[in-house]
Amino acid sequence: MATKLKEVDVVVVGLGWTGGILGKELAEAGLKVVALERGAMRTPAKDYAVPFIRDELRYVVRHDLMQNTARDTLTIRNNPSQEALPMRRLGSFLPGEVVGGSGVHWSGHTWRWTDMEFKVRSMYEERYGKNFIPADMTIQDWGITYAELEPYYDKFEYTAAVSGKAGNIKGQIQPGGNPFEAPRAREYALPPLRTILSSELFAEAARNKGYHPFPRPTANASQAYTNPDGSVFGACQYCGHCQRFGCEANAKGSAQITVIPIAMRNPNFELRTNSWVTKVLKDSDGKRVTGVTYTNVLNGEEFEQPAGMVLLCAYAINNVHLMLLSGIGAPYDPVAQTGVIGKNYCYQTGASATLFLEGRHFNPFMSAGGSNVTVDDFNINWDFDRGPHGFVGGYNVGSGFNSPLPIGYRPVPRGTPQWGKAWKAATAKWYQTAMNINASGAVMANRYNYYDLDPTYRNAFGQPLMRMTFDYKTNEHKMGEHAAKVINEIARSMNPTHLTEAAARTQPWTVVPYQSTHNTGGTIMGTNPRDSALNKYLQSWDCHNLFVVGANVFPHNASYNPTGPVGALAYWTADAIKNRYVKSPGPLVPA
């Protein structure tokens, strides 16, 4: 029997970027906020300090900051005819499980998604006709515009110390930036990071091909910085240990050094760690939620926390799982094409080439999380005509190193033995002299890519695991082929000693090895309750005092990393709650 606690105004489930932003903003607006975080408290000073944080085995291979799959995981299959089996350990994606969430261990790449995503169906239909979009591609407009989000992108970028070069300020194209980006009100919070040799060589080759390289905007402070809230950042040290690690220099934009400590100083805010939320509770009429139940994972004790408002701010996958477990909204059925919870799960695709350039010294270990250079000519460039290539969406191409540490990163040319003296010699020779060119590609929503509850497997709390059904479709294959061709042309122009060419991912998606922690969809935002779970303020169509925040609200996935719009939408939702919902609780958009 759960112990019933005293009601609070707001319960926040999960304390990473989104929970931190909403917790801080709502506590400052005078609401009593309780945040429930499944993981433990970790702080930079005691947990991310040098030298102990520099441990590839512990943090990269053994997933020290990540979700523990012994306690809760997913089942996985490529299509509905397969039997789903549990993801028994992490691989393809890595949800975080500490205070700060996945924002502790991200690289910091921070993009502004544009109307090319938010109006995806209408823009493609207008230009190419309705038949261009395959019948099973369930893409839809998001119900929000770039212009609405612009101030919130700005706020997130300045909070997170995003370093970059503007390409378009109020419609004026800026030299050195991304000429395809949507107009921004002002420059980035900080100038771009120092480039590294591999990025420079890529940039030169891309420019010679007529493309438009620019430094990737990243929440790695290029110099010491104090954000508008007064949070202090050190300068990035290009330590090579960014992705999968907490930052010892406080240079990575993360909630645990910005919004969370500010919230925790506010008497209106209370954090309970080691608190695993098992269910969102509904009122008898089903129109409102009344709070959550959670388990103290240190002793198994169960609690009910009543609340006037519930904000799901866990990792994207876990938010959807909680909605399904709580029976809020109709579960999606791909056969009947009814229901919305679990709909439009998307991931990302890509292609990658490795270039071996004898005589170079790239020193890959000297790199920031985002010392990459990117080309967006095939991404948010609407002048790029998809018609002849037959795909929807785009991909960005870039070069740079992301935690190129030796257990995981030892490039050798194809045909090199896997062990022995020849392997050693090749490993020694090429570690310093190889670089990559990578594409990250969008994944459009598909009728048969979705989440539901698994009928067989259970988590440590006795609840059904979530089941993920996902595979790449023809659209991704075509895009991958295009991307591979572009990458290989750039790569060959650099005259590498050896080249491992890029190829489209045409095999079934696999749960190993690591690919990207950019899982989107499942509780999507939209314009009406028939085809979306949430309105444009991330408010549940079913229960108006429930908000679900994270990449789970994206109706499809772009080529860009998701944290830019995730952070912007968190601020956007905070404003909607503070300025409108609190004054007049009810649906913010008529159903």
Add this chain to the structure above:
Amino acid sequence: MQDQGFGRRDFLKGAVVGGAAAATTTVALPEPAAAQQPPAAAAAEAPGSPVYSFLNLDEAAFVEALVDHMVPADELSPKGTDIGINIYIDRALAGAWGKGDRLYLQGPWKLGVPSQGYQLPLTPAQLYRTGIEATNAHCHKAYGKSFDRLSEQQREEVLLALAAGKISFDNGLPARVFWGTVYQTVMEGMFSDPIHGGNRDKAGWKLIGFPGAVAVHRENILKYRDKKFPHEPVGIADMS
């Protein structure tokens, strides 16, 4: 030095069950073995005379032979046992990871398809134990000897066949899964921080020019642009 491990195993086995039976049946006697060895900490510092927390004598012989074959001594690095890859593997198997930490171990159990990842009802330690047994059974069948007693050429044949998925184990264990784990742990033992028992004297890092736990490259990124970073690697213990 190179025969020490095998000799010790023969000595210990001979004392208990007699030489002939030892070829197929292992009776590990960790206590007498440990009693004859220096303390573990000292053993980890110095090459030779390793002390194991998990591996039995057959397994130790297998792992020592494996890591010395995969990482032979040459001008680029000492051999696998001399840089402690066997020690790393033993500790990893004896520790939390080996015991299945973070591994979802609830049934039902099905092999599934490769895209579904690891699906065996075994902890890494159990997988290693069973896999070594199965590999040795294969070696006995093919060559009349356990893996550690094969010639270099025969070992190479076995590993190539394992890596190419050309060996099927009689006990039903998927050989590709065993090999995947073996290969990954050998790499971890060569390239992880020396605090984990392998990469002794940062030999793996020296091989590739990786500077280790060094934290600050803000200026180096300019100073060593397209140049070799000349400093010796530094491990966590060196900075603590």
